[in-house]
Amino acid sequence: MEPSDSEPTTQTQEILSPTDVDRLLSEVADQDPAVPKPTPEKDAKQPDKIQAYDFRQPAFLSPNDLRKLRLRSEDFIRSLAARLSIYLRLEFGLQMSKLQTLSFQKFTDGLANPTHLTMFKVEPLRGICLLDIPKRLGLTIVDRMLGGPALSVNAERELSEIEVGLLDQAVQMILGEWCNHWTSLMNLRPTLLGHETNGRFLQTSPHDTLMFILAMEARVGDCVEMMQIAIPYYTLEPLVVKLNANTLLETTDKSASTPVTVPIRWNSLLDDVAIPVTAEWSEIEVTARQLAQLKIGDVLPLPAKFAQEVRLRLAKMPKFVGCLGTRGHNWAVELTQVLNS
Numbered sequence: 001m002e003p004s005d006s007e008p009t010t011q012t013q014e015i016l017s018p019t020d021v022d023r024l025l026s027e028v029a030d031q032d033p034a035v036p037k038p039t040p041e042k043d044a045k046q047p048d049k050i051q052a053y054d055f056r057q058p059a060f061l062s063p064n065d066l067r068k069l070r071l072r073s074e075d076f077i078r079s080l081a082a083r084l085s086i087y088l089r090l091e092f093g094l095q096m097s098k099l100q101t102l103s104f105q106k107f108t109d110g111l112a113n114p115t116h117l118t119m120f121k122v123e124p125l126r127g128i129c130l131l132d133i134p135k136r137l138g139l140t141i142v143d144r145m146l147g148g149p150a151l152s153v154n155a156e157r158e159l160s161e162i163e164v165g166l167l168d169q170a171v172q173m174i175l176g177e178w179c180n181h182w183t184s185l186m187n188l189r190p191t192l193l194g195h196e197t198n199g200r201f202l203q204t205s206p207h208d209t210l211m212f213i214l215a216m217e218a219r220v221g222d223c224v225e226m227m228q229i230a231i232p233y234y235t236l237e238p239l240v241v242k243l244n245a246n247t248l249l250e251t252t253d254k255s256a257s258t259p260v261t262v263p264i265r266w267n268s269l270l271d272d273v274a275i276p277v278t279a280e281w282s283e284i285e286v287t288a289r290q291l292a293q294l295k296i297g298d299v300l301p302l303p304a305k306f307a308q309e310v311r312l313r314l315a316k317m318p319k320f321v322g323c324l325g326t327r328g329h330n331w332a333v334e335l336t337q338v339l340n341s
Contacts, residue, residue, distance in 0.1 A: 006240075083177055087147065089144075104206065105207040123191060128193065133167070154161055213230050310333050319339060321335075322335045
């Protein structure tokens with residue numbers, strides 16, 4: 001049976017040439033995309049806040065870490081101000097100005113030229129730290145150490161070797177006080193390595209090293225200058241880790257249901273302290289007539305239970321209850337109970 005002419009035998013497939021494909025793509029690109037109209041619900045929502053992040057200066061400390069370091073830095077500044085005031089016999093005012101993180105290059109670029117930079121190491125931590133003391137502040141401190149009034153000090157000249165040696169005594173005090181505030185976590189020892197007058201010549205750390213900067217405004221005499229301590233991140237990191245671990249341990253101890261008994265450590269300085277010890281019975285009552293008739297040789301009868309309830313006092317404070325007895329040719333008291341003071 002032959003197929004009729006009205007019915008096709010096969011379905012033809014249309015094949016597009018590369019020219020046709022390019023034409024269709026150009027037509028689609030010329031058309032404007034259909035943008036859906038915003039609904040009232042979406043318009044009512046406030047746009048999300050976008051916070052800028054500087055990848056060139058990342059923050060390596062969390063806000064909680066910065067808060068802990070700020071508290072320790074404030075304690076350090078108060079202690080240092082009091083210690084320097086006593087050392088110089090003149091009021092030495094210190095106030096925190098900045099607590100921030102900067103790259104090593106930005107920190108050195110922002111230093112005055114010339115200045116007095118002290119390079120030091122904190123054993124057993126790795127890395128080299130910096131203490132920046134402006135030249136005028138350093139000369140004022142030296143002037144006061146030599147008995148001067150610390151007023152109107154000429155800051156045009158450079159520090160001599162003798163003045164640098166005298167200023168190092170104050171620097172040792174500053175660094176020693178900073179290390180003392182970490183004694184509970186780690187035993188630190190500062191060591192001076194050298195001095196520099198221009199921060200651009202420093203090569204103690206790579207340019208991109210993050211530095212923890214503590215800036216303090218110092219006031220002594222009529223001199224007001226900014227003093228800075230710069231510590232690399234890898235130097236400060238072990239202290240931050242121990243600080244967080246110590247805080248976590250304290251939080252765990254507080255949340256524990258069973259109280260932690262802390263052993264009492266005896267202070268050897270108390271070995272030779274003399275404390276009076278007295279033993280007494282409970283009070284007995286007598287009438288005024290009986291008291292008036294008492295004379296030598298009279299006997300006052302005491303209940304037998306009094307011998308079992310002897311109260312022992314340490315420096316007029318009742319501390320133990322004991323039982324009366326003898327040992328050898330001496331009276332003795334056997335302790336049977338501890339009283340809560």
